[in-house]
Amino acid sequence: MATSATRGQTFTRALVLFNELILVLVLVLISILISIGNPKFISFANILNILRDSSMAVIAGIGMTMLLITGEVDLSIGSLVAFVGVVAMDIINKTQSTALGVLAGLALGSLTGLVNGVVRTKLKVNSLIGTIAMMMILRGGVYIYRIAAVQNYHQKRAFFEIGNGYLGFLPIPILLMAILYLVFLVVINKSLAGRYLYATGGNPTAARISGINVDRLKILTFIVSSTLAAMAGVILVSRMNSGQPNSGQGFELEVISGVILGGTSLGGGEGTLVGSLIGIIIMRIINNGIIILGWNQDLQIVVSGFVLIVAVYLDNRRKVARAKIITT
């Protein structure tokens, strides 16, 4: 009894101190298990495939990590991804300009973020509720805008390349992900803005007293997060080569599960981009494994549900462990 209790404590303590390391071990373990079932899993082509499939969730996950660090959340990104895809495709068809279409999609993202941020900070609507409302508004909105999928009429090559092209051997979505990831790694860890994100989520009153304009910072974070999600939407529509109003369902939950699994706290003030990356890739690997092992694909949704529970449970364990470290 006593030994198992101490072992449990050691585990949670390790969870606090070496979170990323443990996640990498989990990732490796799952990979080995899947490889035993099907050795093709570990091939170079499949790894690139997994990374390319992960790119959208990782890009949106960057924004979600920042939002969760400030103590907020955005559940509207799944609907946003669909709306951005349909709008981008439609504008490209109308103007024959890939650039204009992409810009329109990103602008829709920024606008959505602005609205989410204002609803949260000025109308004081809890972001969980406010962004569920936005999720409904955007999903209904895109159906009103276009009920059917919008095809790439002019077969714009440039647009198709965003999601499907290569630079050398490297798929372009992975390249985009890598660039955005590195930029935001610096922003979160080295910049004033990053420091203020943590302070705002960790203790909003202390942040205000220190002169941080908490409302403005939160609105900006909502905008950045939604714009990144819109970027994911642009990649998705390009990969499908058509704007689909019913796409992106459950995308927000996949992203949030991965980010929380990666150690970002639901309570704000804590989280790392490295953790989010690993968390999201673990989710993706499980999904990929289910396909590669030839299991029922609907299991993906079931497993994601379980992972979400595990992720939040681990988040709670970390909090308890931290309290224990203080008292000992």
Place this chain on the structure above:
Amino acid sequence: MNENDVILEVRKINKEFPGVKALNGVDLILRRGEVQALVGENGAGKSTLIKILAGVYRKDAGEILFEGTPLELHSAHDSLQRGIKVVFQELALVPQLSVAENVFLESFPLKRGGAIDWRAMNGKTQEILSSINLDLNPSRKVSSLTISQQQMVEIARALSHEAKVVIMDEPTSALTPNEVRSLFEVIRRLKALGIGILYVTHKLEEVFELCDRVTVFRDGQLVSSRAVPETNTNEVVTDMVGRAITTLFPRTHSVRGEPVLTVRGLSTDKKLKGVSFEVHAGEVVGIFGLLGAGRTELARAIFGLDPAIAGELELRGRKLRLGSTSHSAHAGLGLLTEDRKGEGLVLQMSVAQNMTLPSVREFARFGLIRAKEENSRSQEYVQRLAIKTPSLRHKVEYLSGGNQQKVLLARWLMKKLEVIILDEPTRGIDVGAKAEIHKLIDELAMAGLAVMVLTSEMPELLGVSDRILVMSGGRITGEFGREEATQEKILAAAIA
């Protein structure tokens, strides 16, 4: 019934919190039909004692005798079942339920089969209410009642449990004079019913109007317990402050410069009623007030954390925007909050990050923080304030209270400030660290800052202040220079 019947006796009760002896060998006797006042400065031990009697805290040592038999209390439910009812300032009612439902919350009268017997419940409630001459409809929702009526519901609840002891914690602090009068009526009815009443208060005139006995607490000890007719205000006040000031405060002579912060007619909708004063460069203004006097509210309103409904603020002659914390912070105001963990520290961040939070932009170039500079500045202050931490990257959460407070002080020392407001800067801190913090307050003033120290500790107030403002009921009720200030004068103004 014998008038002198002892109903509650407390013997040699001790209670210790980390670093503080909250109660030290307290003996107290309460008789049937007696109204006994408990008075004393903040932190004297009154609240701790009533929380022990309420079953909220567990005593470390000692005995509680209730009607002559020892009583072990493990929860609030316990003490209510045994017949002790505590009416706290924060009333424990369910606002969505009716008066009768609240009165019988722990034990609804049931019909056979388990359905609630509404008629019996409303009837009994009516009976209880009329026994204390109260005209209140039992089926009214509690949320529609005034604070004073809600207090009555709490008292009725005590009666429904046949309570023999009722303890009231500053019941009049939120009441109008008329409501106070009807509360006193009710208390006299309770007294006539033979109930023993412990009445915690800060207002001495209430003691002399209502109570039979006045018991004074100081520093966790019971100092005196006198029959009201045989004592007077002077004697009670002397007992309350009686300690000699032994700690030395290094307030060196300072030069008072020009006015820095001017506050004119500052009011908030909750507490402050037209507060005006000035603080000069190089001056330490101590602001004293008992619990609920409005000290913290004043600090919050000046800084913009709470909205002000009227008034003006000027910093060196320039108007300050009200209600904007970021504006205040950039104008050169600093605020050390009373609630260290809740409002000061960012627990998840490191020692260095906590120190530099308001000044980190000074170490940034193109929006990026220069870690080397941040660390060397932080290291400098860790050494200067002798902060005990394994490293700068150590999470601030893991430091002791005194060291956490020094981190927060370092935060403001690092920034160029005009005004610093320190709210209870030494609360919960051991004596050694206290002296160091007082030395820092002196240094801040010597450096030409306008310093405000909000405190409820008399020795600290008299030690660090050049000038003392006393607050009561959201107003300033007294102003004393360093030379003329005495504990008695200050307390008299605080009770006003």
